[in-house]
Amino acid sequence: MEHITPQYKRGKYIRRRNRKKRIVILCLCAAVVLAAAALLFFFRDRLFGGSEPAPTDASGTPISTEAPTEEATEAPISGREVTLADGKLLLTYDSDALTLIKDAELTTLLGKSSVADTPRVDIQKLPGKLGMLRDSELERIAIALMQAYYYHPQHTADVELAVSRNDSHEFAGTMQVPAIDDAPAAVCSVRLLAVGDELWAAVLLQPEGTENAALVNAFRWLTPTEENG
Amino acid sequence: MKHSFALRALALLLCAASLLGLSLPAQAETDSYVESILERIALPKVMGTGVFEFEGVAFRRLYLPEYVFERYADSSFAVYPGETDDRVGEIKRILNSDKASDLYFLENELVTYTQIRPEVVNFFDDHLATLFETIYLFFGLEGKAPCLDELTCYLIDLLKNVSKSKDNLANHPEIIADYRDILHDMEAVYKYKLTKNGTQGTIARSGETDNMYYFAQTDPDWAATPFEYEHNGDTIKDRGCGCACASMVISTYHKVEITPRWMCTFAIQDNWPVSYGLPDEYFPGIVDKYYSSLETERYGTVVHTPKLLYKSELDMTTLADQIGNQGYLAIIHVVRGAFTSQEHYMVLADYKEIDGSGYFLVADPYVQPSRYSSLDQLRDTGTGNDGLIYATADVLYRDCKALLLFEQDRNDFPLFCRAETPLTFAAIGG
Numbered sequence: 001m002e003h004i005t006p007q008y009k010r011g012k013y014i015r016r017r018n019r020k021k022r023i024v025i026l027c028l029c030a031a032v033v034l035a036a037a038a039l040l041f042f043f044r045d046r047l048f049g050g051s052e053p054a055p056t057d058a059s060g061t062p063i064s065t066e067a068p069t070e071e072a073t074e075a076p077i078s079g080r081e082v083t084l085a086d087g088k089l090l091l092t093y094d095s096d097a098l099t100l101i102k103d104a105e106l107t108t109l110l111g112k113s114s115v116a117d118t119p120r121v122d123i124q125k126l127p128g129k130l131g132m133l134r135d136s137e138l139e140r141i142a143i144a145l146m147q148a149y150y151y152h153p154q155h156t157a158d159v160e161l162a163v164s165r166n167d168s169h170e171f172a173g174t175m176q177v178p179a180i181d182d183a184p185a186a187v188c189s190v191r192l193l194a195v196g197d198e199l200w201a202a203v204l205l206q207p208e209g210t211e212n213a214a215l216v217n218a219f220r221w222l223t224p225t226e227e228n229g
Numbered sequence: 230m231k232h233s234f235a236l237r238a239l240a241l242l243l244c245a246a247s248l249l250g251l252s253l254p255a256q257a258e259t260d261s262y263v264e265s266i267l268e269r270i271a272l273p274k275v276m277g278t279g280v281f282e283f284e285g286v287a288f289r290r291l292y293l294p295e296y297v298f299e300r301y302a303d304s305s306f307a308v309y310p311g312e313t314d315d316r317v318g319e320i321k322r323i324l325n326s327d328k329a330s331d332l333y334f335l336e337n338e339l340v341t342y343t344q345i346r347p348e349v350v351n352f353f354d355d356h357l358a359t360l361f362e363t364i365y366l367f368f369g370l371e372g373k374a375p376c377l378d379e380l381t382c383y384l385i386d387l388l389k390n391v392s393k394s395k396d397n398l399a400n401h402p403e404i405i406a407d408y409r410d411i412l413h414d415m416e417a418v419y420k421y422k423l424t425k426n427g428t429q430g431t432i433a434r435s436g437e438t439d440n441m442y443y444f445a446q447t448d449p450d451w452a453a454t455p456f457e458y459e460h461n462g463d464t465i466k467d468r469g470c471g472c473a474c475a476s477m478v479i480s481t482y483h484k485v486e487i488t489p490r491w492m493c494t495f496a497i498q499d500n501w502p503v504s505y506g507l508p509d510e511y512f513p514g515i516v517d518k519y520y521s522s523l524e525t526e527r528y529g530t531v532v533h534t535p536k537l538l539y540k541s542e543l544d545m546t547t548l549a550d551q552i553g554n555q556g557y558l559a560i561i562h563v564v565r566g567a568f569t570s571q572e573h574y575m576v577l578a579d580y581k582e583i584d585g586s587g588y589f590l591v592a593d594p595y596v597q598p599s600r601y602s603s604l605d606q607l608r609d610t611g612t613g614n615d616g617l618i619y620a621t622a623d624v625l626y627r628d629c630k631a632l633l634l635f636e637q638d639r640n641d642f643p644l645f646c647r648a649e650t651p652l653t654f655a656a657i658g659g
Contacts, residue, residue, distance in 0.1 A: 105271040106271050106273070108273075116275075117273070117275035118275055118276070120273075120275070122271065122273060124270070124271050126266050126269055126270065127265055127266055127269050128262065128265070128266045132262070133263070137262075137263045140263060140267070140296075141263065141266055141267065141270075144267050144270055144294065144295070144296050145270055147294065147295040147296070148270050148271060148272045148273060148274070148294065149273050149274060149275055149276045150274070150276045150277050150295075151274055151276070151277040151278060151279045151290065151292060151369070151651070152277050152369060153295045154295075155295065155299070156295065156296070156299055180276070180277060181277045181278065182277060182278055183276040183277035183278075186276065199266075201270075205275075205276075207276070
């Protein structure tokens with residue numbers, strides 16, 4: 001039987017108390033570290049200009065994340081040029097084939113021979129910055145841009161968005177929208193562009209059977225004219 | 230050892246709590262950042278139609294972006310028809326226009342006087358359920374079961390902001406001009422639904438629908454209101470049967486609650502009272518002067534001058550057909566007999582066969598069933614409303630002195646659309 005002196009008992013008590021203190025301190029440290037990690041997780045995009053997962057094209061194949069090439073910035077089409085975003089966004093379109101309409105919210109291109117409001121390209125400035133938006137947020141905005149054309153839009157969860165580009169300059173994707181009520185099936189392409197510090201959105205809406213090459217070109221060659229940071 | 234385990238658990242709990250506390254505001258900030266972008270997206274709305282059909286009439290929709298509906302997909306609360314909740318009372322007061330403060334919906338009767346009486350104000354009644362269904366219909370939410378949830382509150386808040394109110398009139402007159410017609414369309418569809426499903430009318434103090442516009446002269450809300458003849462100190466309770474009957478009939482045809490107070494005011498103003506109350510001529514007189522086109526602009530309804538028939542001109546079989554099948558209403562002037570010891574007016578609101586015998590549904594504005602005699606000619610309605618009684622044609626004919634016949638279908642409702650374009654609420658935000 002072990003002989004236990006009062007001094008031994010006291011030392012054991014002190015060691016136990018110290019151990020408890022260390023555990024508490026360790027736990028608090030862990031809490032602080034985890035909290036900091038959580039903060040970093042939620043604000044990483046705001047702090048570091050957004051995550052940049054490998055972008056894919058419509059079929060899911062990875063595509064280049066390099067800045068737009070000369071081919072992309074130099075429109076190979078002739079036509080009237082209109083500058084938007086204080087001259088930082090260049091819209092080039094075939095003025096013989098398309099009509100440009102500008103109002104406070106939208107810059108719209110419509111086919112000249114078309115009596116309907118579609119097919120069309122709409123360009124608008126949105127509040128916010130491309131680099132501050134996560135992928136899911138960019139997708140949500142792209143889908144909302146499509147839904148804005150419909151009285152009875154598809155629910156967000158039902159929309160399939162094929163992302164074709166996702167980098168610090170642009171987020172782009174396409175949606176195949178089925179016929180809804182008396183609205184025909186349509187293809188809706190969206191480009192979210194970083195233009196300087198601004199976010200601009202362009203939408204090409206083409207109901208089935210209304211494809212218009214001039215509109216597609218104008219949409220495709222809508223180009224920021226200076227390097228975006 | 231046990232103590233140490235507790236400390237560790239406590240530390241872990243603190244850790245988890247700190248994480249949760251940090252992540253919630255961060256997520257909320259993220260959501261609001263994206264929502265601020267979504268709210269600014271232009272709404273070209275060129276695909277599909279902003280028109281929907283109801284009963285063969287094309288109406289224009291009210292439009293909200295999809296993300297708004299999705300924002301409210303999960304509500305933190307929901308109150309259903311038949312339930313009682315303070316939030317129901319708040320919403321009813323906002324939607325009610327018949328109030329001293331007159332805050333919102335000055336041009337619309339969406340929630341009526343009888344729906345906001347203290348006994349029922351917090352009760353989710355059938356009319357409110359029908360109103361919510363109508364609001365959902367205009368916002369393209371057909372099929373949503375009526376309930377008071379976050380989305381419904383949000384929609385009502387939007388409507389409130391574009392309704393005619395003192396503040397909106399002063400600061401946003403253009404909003405009222407834009408939304409006036411579509412609010413009227415919504416109101417008309419709501420009233421039409423009530424009329425066609427047979428639930429139009431007042432809400433009893435029990436919360437049940439009366440399924441007709443019923444006003445009692447004995448109602449404590451106005452029973453003591455003076456209604457004198459040559460300063461005799463009488464009240465609506467004493468001699469207001471004619472006023473109450475006029476209220477019931479004119480309310481039915483115009484689809485709005487017009488309480489006996491108004492009838493009383495006009496009767497005095499035009500000097501109609503006589504020694505026994507009101508003369509038969511009061512009814513065509515007041516209809517022609519004040520009420521024939523009262524709600525024509527709003528609902529397209531009219532009230533035609535009633536036809537005065539004396540007892541000798543009455544054919545009870547024809548009357549039963551007119552009231553039971555053609556939707557006519559009548560006010561019967563009875564003398565001492567089964568219903569009164571003096572003279573009295575009552576409304577003949579319906580006619581039906583019960584156990585092989587025909588009965589008129591009598592809406593008696595004086596609620597005191599104990600005073601009835603000839604009980605073998607009367608029958609309880611089982612509705613819980615003591616002002617309603619079934620009576621045979623024989624007893625009514627026996628006691629009748631005259632009858633005011635309103636030769637028009639009480640269920641007529643000329644539904645039409647006023648709005649010319651669908652409207653969006655995008656600019657108002659949430």
